[in-house]
Every structure is written in structure tokens, then in C-alpha cells.
Amino acid sequence: MSDKKKERIDIHEYLAQFDDIPGTRVFTAQRARKGYNLNQFAMSLMKEENRKRFLADESAYLDEWNLTPAAKQAVLDRDYNAMIDEGGNVYFLSKLFSTDGKSFQFAAGSMTGMTQEEYAEMMLKGGRKPDGVRSIKGGY
Amino acid sequence: MARVTTGITTSHIPALGAAIQTGKTGDDYWSPVFEGYQPIRDWIKQPGNMPDVVVLVYNDHASAFDMNIIPTFAIGCAESFKPADEGWGPRPVPDVIGHPDLAWHIAQSLILDDFDMTILNQMDVDHGCTVPLSMIFGEPEEWPCKVIPFPVNVVTYPPPSGRRCFNLGDSIKAAIESFPEDLNVHVWGTGGMSHQLQGPRAGLINKEFDLNFIDQLIKDPETLSKMPHIEYLREAGSEGIELVMWLIMRGALGDKVKDLYTFYHIPASNTALGALILQPEETAGEALEPRKIMSGHSLSAAA
Numbered sequence: 001m002s003d004k005k006k007e008r009i010d011i012h013e014y015l016a017q018f019d020d021i022p023g024t025r026v027f028t029a030q031r032a033r034k035g036y037n038l039n040q041f042a043m044s045l046m047k048e049e050n051r052k053r054f055l056a057d058e059s060a061y062l063d064e065w066n067l068t069p070a071a072k073q074a075v076l077d078r079d080y081n082a083m084i085d086e087g088g089n090v091y092f093l094s095k096l097f098s099t100d101g102k103s104f105q106f107a108a109g110s111m112t113g114m115t116q117e118e119y120a121e122m123m124l125k126g127g128r129k130p131d132g133v134r135s136i137k138g139g140y
Numbered sequence: 141m142a143r144v145t146t147g148i149t150t151s152h153i154p155a156l157g158a159a160i161q162t163g164k165t166g167d168d169y170w171s172p173v174f175e176g177y178q179p180i181r182d183w184i185k186q187p188g189n190m191p192d193v194v195v196l197v198y199n200d201h202a203s204a205f206d207m208n209i210i211p212t213f214a215i216g217c218a219e220s221f222k223p224a225d226e227g228w229g230p231r232p233v234p235d236v237i238g239h240p241d242l243a244w245h246i247a248q249s250l251i252l253d254d255f256d257m258t259i260l261n262q263m264d265v266d267h268g269c270t271v272p273l274s275m276i277f278g279e280p281e282e283w284p285c286k287v288i289p290f291p292v293n294v295v296t297y298p299p300p301s302g303r304r305c306f307n308l309g310d311s312i313k314a315a316i317e318s319f320p321e322d323l324n325v326h327v328w329g330t331g332g333m334s335h336q337l338q339g340p341r342a343g344l345i346n347k348e349f350d351l352n353f354i355d356q357l358i359k360d361p362e363t364l365s366k367m368p369h370i371e372y373l374r375e376a377g378s379e380g381i382e383l384v385m386w387l388i389m390r391g392a393l394g395d396k397v398k399d400l401y402t403f404y405h406i407p408a409s410n411t412a413l414g415a416l417i418l419q420p421e422e423t424a425g426e427a428l429e430p431r432k433i434m435s436g437h438s439l440s441a442a443a
């Protein structure tokens with residue numbers, strides 16, 4: 001192995017950069033591991049019989065999934081930021097808000113601290129500008 | 141021999157499917173979007189433009205794959221694929237009919253070309269695959285062509301690099317061109333453009349980034365392919381990373397392309413939407429008239 005095959009990415013630098021984006025939690029392996037049961041619970045809602053059972057008794061259904069108390073509470077509260085803190089990923093969690101008859105816009109809006117009306121209005125006006133929310137350290 | 145005649149990019153967001161399903165395509169909110177797609181719908185029905193097969197590059201949104209299996213690059217080799225139930229029942233659209241002979245040929249060729257593909261003989265396809273078909277083909281009884289679903293992981297980090305995607309496109313082109321049957325093949329890259337669906341920064345849209353991305357995709361994909369993930373994340377939002385899939389499409393078109401049509405719109409639900417028709421320069425047809433359409437908030441001066 002004399003010549004170097006290619007430029008390698010330093011995994012530690014690669015991962016560390018993700019913590020520098022304001023208001024964003026990148027779905028890294030660490031989060032994926034933490035959220036395994038929460039995300040698998042959400043996946044189970046792809047079946048009509050499971051949706052029915054979940055809606056009939058949410059707490060009992062959640063007890064089948066070996067969730068942390070914080071993850072269980074986040075689901076009961078439909079607190080999507082808290083679910084993401086527990087390792088949830090929005091595409092998995094979409095099965096939960098779809099079960100509730102809610103849209104991606106509803107779920108995304110609910111995580112911003114804005115009302116649904118304010119969020120919809122912001123999107124109509126061109127969305128959130130990237131200025132100042134690209135980098136915490138860089139402040140740009 | 142089979143030929144890659146065309147690359148199309150399109151959004152694949154579920155809200156577009158919902159707009160069709162609930163008859164809202166003509167309302168104030170959605171009509172500019174569907175008007176922007178109409179030229180593509182008309183174009184593809186012209187003689188010579190309808191593909192025999194579409195290689196449809198998309199990401200599965202935790203539908204076919206859960207946390208137990210996470211393939212980076214996968215290819216659907218089955219005879220057919222059913223629409224997935226993503227929590228509100230399956231989208232009421234036709235089954236996707238595959239092309240197993242070409243799909244297996246591509247899978248084998250890619251593996252020989254050092255891309256270690258995951259081969260899927262049974263899979264349901266989610267909105268990432270079926271919404272683009274609805275946007276381009278409308279609501280037919282059955283889809284007018286065969287489709288090879290080509291899921292790419294852009295959900296669990298790290299997704300493949302832009303570079304890797306671009307090179308994969310080149311290998312897909314070579315694979316298609318070595319298939320003995322005479323087929324008109326499209327490669328579609330779906331998803332994007334800038335959007336973020338999570339956290340306090342949700343709702344991010346970056347018009348300047350998106351328009352540059354389109355420009356570079358057409359003129360200098362080589363340089364574009366070197367953009368690191370962090371830049372997508374910072375500039376285009378956490379879900380804007382889907383744009384790496386457009387580089388697979390672009391890689392399959394060869395060095396120089398002609399942009400037949402560009403449509404850009406803000407907003408479609410949480411996202412900025414881009415839809416393009418590109419063709420390899422040597423075999424390109426006439427550009428559409430108008431060639432570029434911007435609509436919604438994308439028209440405003442401030443980026």
C-alpha cells in the first residue's frame with residue numbers, strides 16, 4: 001500500500017461540525033442508536049390495526065416498545081422537539097403525525113415555537129432566511 | 141442498445157400527492173406549482189420523449205427500510221412494487237411496474253464497477269417514488285412506463301457524498317448503455333430543494349443557494365459534486381441534503397447537457413421546489429418555450 005488511495009474525511013471533524021448548526025439536530029449514528037425503539041414504535045404505525053390499537057390506548061401501546069420515560073412522555077405530548085432529543089427522526093415520526101391526520105407542515109411548524117398561522121405565513125413569504133442561522137460559531 | 145436520453149429532477153413531497161388526491165391542484169396555493177409542471181407533462185407525451193424505463197432515484201422515508209436495515213444504495217429488481225402505507229393508508233396510485241431484466245443488468249454492472257448495491261426483490265415504494273410519477277404523469281389507470289426504483293439513504297448519517305453520487309451516475313449510464321435492448325431510459329433525481337423539517341430552524345429556504353445549485357448542476361457538476369455535507373446542511377437545511385441525489389441523475393447524462401426546462405417555486409409546503417428537464421448535449425432536443433419559469437415567492441427580489 002504505497003500510494004494513498006484518496007483524501008480521507010476525518011470522522012471526528014465531520015461529526016463535530018454538525019453541532020455548529022443552530023436549531024438543528026442531525027440524525028447521526030449516536031442519535032439513531034438512542035432513538036431506535038422510538039423510531040421503531042413510529043414505524044409500527046404503518047399498519048392500520050396498530051394505529052387503531054395505539055389510538056385506543058396510547059399509554060398501553062407505548063409500554064410495548066421499551067421507551068425511556070422521556071420518550072414516552074414526548075409521544076403522549078406530541079412534543080416533536082422532545083422526540084427528536086430522544087433520538088427520533090422526522091421521517092419515522094411522520095407515521096405518528098400522519099396517524100393524527102397532521103401534515104409535515106404542521107409537525108415542522110410545531111417545532112419552531114411559532115403558531116401554525118405564523119409558520120404558514122413565514123413559508124408563504126419565502127421561508128426562514130439562512131442569514132444568521134448557518135453557524136453558531138461563525139455567527140453568519 | 142439502451143440509451144439515457146433524459147434527466148428529470150422533481151420534488152417528491154407528500155403534500156403534492158395530497159393536493160392531487162384532494163382536488164386542490166387548481167386552488168390559489170397549488171395552481172402555480174401544477175402550472176409549472178404542465179410543460180413537463182406536455183413535453184413527455186410528445187413523440188420520442190416518453191421513456192420506456194425510468195430509473196427513479198429517491199430516498200425511502202422510513203417506509204421500506206426501518207432502523208434495522210439501512211442500505212446506502214439500493215435497486216428495485218422486482219416485477220412490481222406496491223405503494224407503501226405511510227400512516228394514512230397507501231397513496232391511491234397504480235402499482236409501480238419494474239423492469240427486472242434492466243434492473244438486474246444495472247445491479248450487476250454497478251457491482252462490477254465497484255458500487256456495492258443492495259438488491260431488492262420485494263419492496264413497497266413511498267411518496268419519494270410515487271409523487272414524482274404523479275407530478276409528471278398525472279392520474280392514469282396505470283403508469284405509462286416501467287420504473288426501476290433506486291433508493292438512496294439520505295436519512296441516517298452519513299449519506300453518500302456528492303462525489304460518490306456523481307460517480308454512481310456515470311456508472312449507471314455505462315450500465316444502461318451496455319444493455320442490448322433498444323430502450324429510451326430516463327434517470328430522474330428527486331427530492332429537495334432547500335428545506336428543513338425539524339427543530340427551531342424548520343422552514344429554512346435558501347433561494348440563492350438553490351438557483352446556484354441548478355446553475356452548477358447544468359454547467360459544472362464536477363465542482364458541485366465536491367460540496368461537503370456540512371454546506372448542504374448549513375445552506376439548504378437538514379433535509380436539503382436530498383439534493384445529492386440530483387447528482388446521480390446528472391452523472392448519468394455525461395459531460396455536457398442542455399437544459400430544456402427549469403421550474404423553480406417557493407414554497408411548496410415546507411420546501412423550495414425545483415423541476416428540470418436536461419438532456420445530453422449531443423442528442424438534445426428543442427428547449428421548451430418558455431425555457432425558465434419562476435413562481436410564488438421565488439419572484440421576489442430579495443433572496
Ligand SMILES: [Fe+2]
Nearest residue numbers: 152268331382
Ligand atoms: Fe424527501
